[in-house]
Amino acid sequence: MKRNFLLFVFINLMAFISGQGSNSILKGIITDEKGMPLAGAGVAIDGTYLGISADDEGRFEFKSLKDGRYTVIASFIGYETQRETVDLNGDTEISIVLPSSVINIGEVLVQATRADEHSPLAYSVIDREVLRKTNTVQDIPFLLSLTPSIVETSEAGNGVGYTSLRVRGTDANRINVTIDGIPLNDAESQTVYWVDLPDLASSTDNIQIQRGVGASTHGAGAFGATVSIQTINPENEPTVDFNTSYGSFNTLKNVISASTGLINDKFAFNMRYSDVKSDGYIDRTGSDHRSAFMTGMYKTGRSRLKANLILGEEHTGIGWSGVPLDSLKTNRTYNPAGEYTDDAGSLKYYDNESDNFNQDHYQLLYSFSSGANLSMNAALFYTRGKGYYEEYKEDREYEDYGLNAVSIGSETITSTDLIRRKWNDNHFYGMIYSLNLTKDRTEFVGGLGMNQFLGDHYGTLIWMRDAGTTEKDHQWYFNKSEKSDFNVFGKVNHDLSDKLKVYADLQYRYINYDMNGPDDDFKDLTQNNKFNFFNPKAGLFYEINSSNDAWVSFSVANREPSRSDFKEAAGDPEALPKPETLYDAEAGYKLRGQRGTLSVNLYGMFYKDQLVPTGQLSDVGYSIMTNVDKSYRLGIEMSAALRVTSFLTWNTNMTLSRNKIENFTEYYTDYNTTDWSSQYLSKEHGLVDIAYSPSQIFTSDFAFEKSIFGIHLVSKYVGKQYFDNTMSEARSIDPYFVNNVRVDVNPVIKGLRGLNIQLAVNNIFNHQYESNAYGGNWYEDGIEKTWAYFFPQAGINYLMKVGIKF
Secondary structure (H helix, E strand, C coil), rough: HHHEEEEEEEEHHHHHHHCCCCHHHHHEEECCCCCEEEECCCEEEECCCCCEECCCCCCEEEECCCCCCEEEEEEEEEECCCHHHHHHCCEEEEEEECCCCCCHHHHHHHHHHHCCCCCCCCCECHHHHHHHHHHHCCCCHHHHCCCCEEEEECCCCCCCCCEEEECCEEEEEEEEEEECCCCCCCCCCCCCCCCCCHHHHHHHEEEEEECCCCCCCCCCCCEEEEEEEEEECCCCEEEEEEEEEEEECCCEEEEEEECCCCEECEEEEEEEEEEEEEECCCCCCEEEEEEEEEEEECCCCEEEEEEEEEEEEEECCCCCCCEEEEHHHCCCCCCCCCCCEEECCEEECCCCCCCEEEEEEEEEEEEEECCCCCCEEEEEEEEEEEEEEEEEEEEEEEHCCCCCCCCCCCEECHHHEEEEEEEEEEEEEEEEEEEEECCCCCCEEEEEEEEEEEEEEEEEEEEECCCCCCCCCCEEEEEEEEEEEEEEEEEEEEEEECCCEEEEEEEEEEEEEEEECCCCCCCCEEEEEEEEEEEEEEEEEEECCCCCCEEEEEEECCCCEHHHHHHHCCHHHHHHCCCEHHHHHHHEEEEEEEEEEEEEEEEEEEEEEEEEEEECCCCCCCEEEEEEEEEEEEEEEEEEECCCCCCCCEEEEEEEEEEEEEEEEEEEEEEECCCCCCEEEEEEEEECCCCCCCCEEEEEEEEEEEEEEEEEEEEEECEEEEEECCCHHHEECCCCCEEEEEEEEEECCCCEEEEEEEEEEEECCCCCCCCEEEEEEEEECEEEEEEEEECCCCCCEEEEEEEEEE
């Protein structure tokens, strides 16, 4: 029944999108100022979902159009976008000339890491206008929420502070993230901590999310997705922007930005400063963040030089412990972090149980273009990070910190209360280079990237109740890491005909990872691990006509374990984690029409030695993983955008998937409660769901937009998930369906370039739900027991934003 219903909906959507009232043809040619055709230029019709690329002679053609007035939008990397109004009455031909762009380096620099309209890849793009409307206070994972196959979560429960996302069930340390082509993932954890880059969205021009292996070139291996962020370029005219947002949980964000405009047709500068504060929905998970973004651009006739400075400072209340199962119904905002009992026996909370980190990015990017057929791009980068967790620990043994017991008179004290800081102090630097060459029907992109990471990990004691002779800031452990990463790649796009294109991508990657010294429990982490990976990709793209495309691809990806995986196995050669391999097969179809667009992607992701979460977390919040021999993800992603009327649109997508581990074996300890002796046993579970992999995800955005007013009804459904691999009902996350409303008013006021007033009401039906959890089990006398912690998300809450542009 479900299958027949989906088929019915699919056929009707195709009929709605394809339906036309006339058969007029609009065709034309795109050239530069010298009359040279711009092969591959993008051509779209405003107010519709029609868009194609110009052929090798710069020509384009739209068939089956209704007669009437249209605006044609033409764009090409390195050239200014042009809009041409056409009155169509029967077959019509036009010519559009694109002048060279004043500032264009952003598009050029991300080209090597991005999919385009002819790439055989599943991807989505969030442009600057959408980011401007949705960027109130919440972090980037929540801004990506409506793209296919994404599940976002927040430790604080309101999208501020520590946030994360999964794509197709794949966690954050398998998602490759770049800024202007520069790798952003932490080299050791392979995760991006969005909290370290507060309000990055305010300095972002657009974001492309590629699902599957994707076109990632530099940085961490993409096992589930690639997120390619392109930062804003300085504007051509001087501007000043001010935005302020306020909402539930004392959430406040103030942003000021300014641009000099283009000076002497050569130089431009842009800056942005943000201040973000929130108490958070969960107790004591407040955020106090500041960030700045500065970019300068210098251009000559053929070259562009861009410098980025991104500064981030975050202070966040620790919330990674989650809410225990027995508190969900009685106290959903309970946070056990920093909990202790004072001398009078009263329950107290340490007021500085916090995460504190500064991360600064220095980036220099250069692009040189020799006409439309040859360009060279290079970048140097350095990221400096330093910070600590501060935690109150009650009744801790001195020997756990390498200290002797303290004697006071005749009494020997073996444990004490203390406050500790666990530090990360790291440097990450490197370079990337790419060469883009277009010749006849072939486009080639080749290049390399190399980076080096140096990281120190150590702990200090800043206070002890009974310190004895121990000095303040006593350091009880120190270990350091060094990781080198090198890759070289070559990509080819070749037109076998006007309709059929072939894509090939070969990458070699080498990693050398050293760890030296003891961890916080004095376990020796010293080890060296080397990896050599070959990652090939290939695909075919077929342009059926101006309204229909189809594609297929196959990719291989390899990924090394993270620091936490190696830590867990330290000292036990049998437990050493293996690198993972993914074989990713994808196929897609896209239909475009005047009234909408419809795309369908099929994927099969087959893993060897995939590292899957056990359901447990370490004491600092990272997921503990284990290799499984064989596992897979099979799914279908369907997306549609429909213009129901001139003022009513509907954007929706749905993912249906099957995510399985073959022959999963659980290992556990069974305690005999008579004498508390134990046995180490195993249990065969056979075919099971992969943890954190819902089989249904659905999003919807109904938008009414008329003149200066707009209202959006946004809905999201996420199906049931398990948070370990045994498919135990006791260790599962219930499905949830959440609805938000956003109202935008954009009045036109003389003397202002723009005014935006926005009200967003989230979770309008006050649904109680949890988007993440962790836990595990143990056995007593053969009976299974469960422990679990959850991350509740906020009930009904609001955010208001006012933005002014001068």
